[in-house]
Amino acid sequence: MIIKCIAVDDEPIALNLVASYIEQTPFLQLVDKCTSAIAVLRILQENPDIQLLFLDIRMADLSGMELAKIIDQGTSRKDRRIIFTTAYDQYALEGYKVGALDYLLKPFNFADFSRAAAKAFEYFSMFEEQKISPVVQTAGNQVEKNYIYLKVEYQLVKVDTDRILYIEGLKDYVKVYLDNEAKPILTLTSLKNLEEKLPTDKFKRLHRSYIVALDKVKAVTKNSLQVAGITVHVSEQYRDVFADFLRGWV
Structure with missing residues (x-):
């Protein structure tokens, strides 16, 4: 299973680091990367099959937290999730409130990134399993x-x-x-x-x-x-x- 991703950070060095980590992870595919949260809306519209966003929180035009509240993910769309990346740990609770899958605190290394990516793989594996093997029901009874x-x-x-x-x-x-x-x-x-x-x-x-x-x-x-x-x-x-x-x- 391959998870299609986008990396978003207004700091080019941090953005390139996340992008390189994605490219080093066998089950992740980097679709795009950008320094603007507003640009994400266009990218998602052009690529509706993007499943996972590695999203910085503090950005100049629109914060990652505000963007998370705008885009479809979590409860309303279970095939799209967010992993926040930020240098500020005070956003952790708010991140989970908007349905974030995980929260990477900068500076993080590849091992930290891999643990978050593994959580995403586990989530999307379960999601795919439920989608491709629904429980069949006949006459109101569950069929094994x-x-x-x-x-x-x-x-x-x-x-x-x-x-x-x-x-x-x-x-x-x-x-x-x-x-x-x-x-x-x-x-x-x-x-x-x-x-x-x-x-x-x-x-x-x-x-x-x-x-x-x-x-x-x-x-x-x-x-x-x-x-x-x-x-x-x-x-x-x-x-x-x-x-x-x-x-x-x-």
């Missing part, structure tokens, strides 16, 4: 999808849930093991977040580090199960869930 989208590096990957064998949670990542795939998919998310996306009648979390596809279980004991060549020992907190599964397994 047979696929999910996972963030893998800088793209969204569609995964057929019928192919999932089991899911292993690590510290900051999750490994998703698929049928007929030698290597798992590695995605930056939490096991809890992924658990909420999966159909509850097909997947169960039976250990703090594992979610199992119930129809892929090959063998069970009173406190463990085997799936795809591994043994998952059921944690104490999931004993009741496992007991319900055992009653319907045979």
Whole structure:
């Protein structure tokens, strides 16, 4: 996924720094840069697909805060967001009031910029996922999808849930093991977040580090199960869930 950006700052040195950071970030695309907040209105009109503004607050013609209140972003338009850049920390609260995604306090380095950019990537990934995989409803009832989208590096990957064998949670990542795939998919998310996306009648979390596809279980004991060549020992907190599964397994 590529996020289209514009950099706005009335100080040329600061503007060029932000522009260079954007160009060094694989999932960001610099559409334009300018030193005037008023010029932004024209640029946005000519480029309605711009999604992210790196916007200075104190500028001569129109402040970034005033511009944020004029343009569509945040609540009224969820596919356009702002990251403020400023040397004045007193604007932080006001920035969040106008729906800013983040707030970079000058002077900031590439590491600071990358953290804000990563927050933007996370936001737009979730937005795209909701847009391309809406919940289907028939006769007023929610219908479960047979696929999910996972963030893998800088793209969204569609995964057929019928192919999932089991899911292993690590510290900051999750490994998703698929049928007929030698290597798992590695995605930056939490096991809890992924658990909420999966159909509850097909997947169960039976250990703090594992979610199992119930129809892929090959063998069970009173406190463990085997799936795809591994043994998952059921944690104490999931004993009741496992007991319900055992009653319907045979």
